[in-house]
């Protein structure tokens with residue numbers, strides 16, 4: 001853990017009440033001001049000439065990352081893993097999302113088709129384009145390097161698994177160095193050897209292990225890195241699902257283990273094959289785990305036109321919780337009925353949460369409609385509000401006397417059908 005400003009202050013002349021205290025030679029008015037700047041990187045330890053060797057060593061040790069960040073893949077499409085600083089997501093945001101990779105064998109008869117499928121897999125969720133992060137290529141015949149070149153042509157990051165791999169080849173494909181062991185003790189020894197050789201982009205790999213031992217070993221490794229700052233285990237960890245004893249190739253079973261591994265504590269997960277539905281579930285989970293628990297995903301309040309709406313277009317109102325907006329926008333788009341979506345400032349809360357916290361009420365909706373001049377965008381005066389807050393109808397109509405409030409659906413998934421009926425009922 002990094003030293004705090006107060007902990008640093010105790011070692012400075014100011015904290016020890018020495019004659020040099022607050023001499024200002026460091027460029028700060030007091031020792032305390034200097035101490036507070038150090039952990040943020042806004043000052044360097046060398047700025048104070050009175051810093052003791054003891055503090056220098058403590059500061060250096062505390063500034064070492066708990067878990068190294070490893071970057072691999074082509075410069076245009078790199079993957080970053082590691083650099084985590086906490087054990088639990090409720091303490092602080094996790095840093096680099098779990099890398100989800102697919103295994104390919106160089107001898108696979110369907111290599112090209114599988115690579116094409118991996119390359120083309122792409123889904124949109126909450127405004128993000130999600131793709132397969134990497135390919136883990138296994139050396140199973142003499143075409144290994146040729147197959148690695150094929151993957152690299154598509155700018156897909158590579159993890160190379162071969163007994164014969166050398167540092168030059170790893171560097172050529174900018175692939176990480178995989179250090180394997182079947183126990184944590186073996187990993188410690190091998191990792192220390194790699195460290196002694198000056199290798200930096202280490203990724204730890206537990207092989208041939210049962211699911212129960214895998215989870216407890218991964219937890220032990222993460223704890224050793226984060227809490228104990230134990231250098232040989234302070235690296236990202238990769239799990240190949242094929243290595244897990246007793247795990248079948250059933251996509252559901254692989255998906256379940258993948259979900260557990262996203263939470264605890266694999267930085268890279270290599271699935272045996274690409275099953276689109278399981279991959280989508282894992283990407284969704286990952287997106288949720290790797291958001292900041294203190295900041296819900298939100299979008300800017302405003303008016304969002306969907307599919308070039310005109311003056312007759314329906315007007316929806318909802319909150320600025322990103323998942324709510326993207327669910328509504330997706331369904332409106334699917335309906336092929338161009339519409340406006342007006343987003344209220346609701347601190348990133350979903351509809352019911354915002355309503356119960358008084359972040360979505362008649363006054364806020366009316367103010368938003370006026371702020372964004374919706375009257376100038378459409379010639380009708382009909383507002384569609386989420387079904388869950390039907391209770392706001394009267395309140396909004398009082399605030400906006402020219403407008404009629406239409407109660408929309410509770411769930412976004414019913415919007416397509418709702419819009420068909422809306423079109424039949426109102427001339428648009």
Ligand code: SF4
Pocket residue numbers: 012013014020021022023024025026027028029030031032034035047048049050051
């Ligand atoms: S140089 Fe700065 S930190 Fe060091 S003793 Fe003087 S005021 Fe304090």
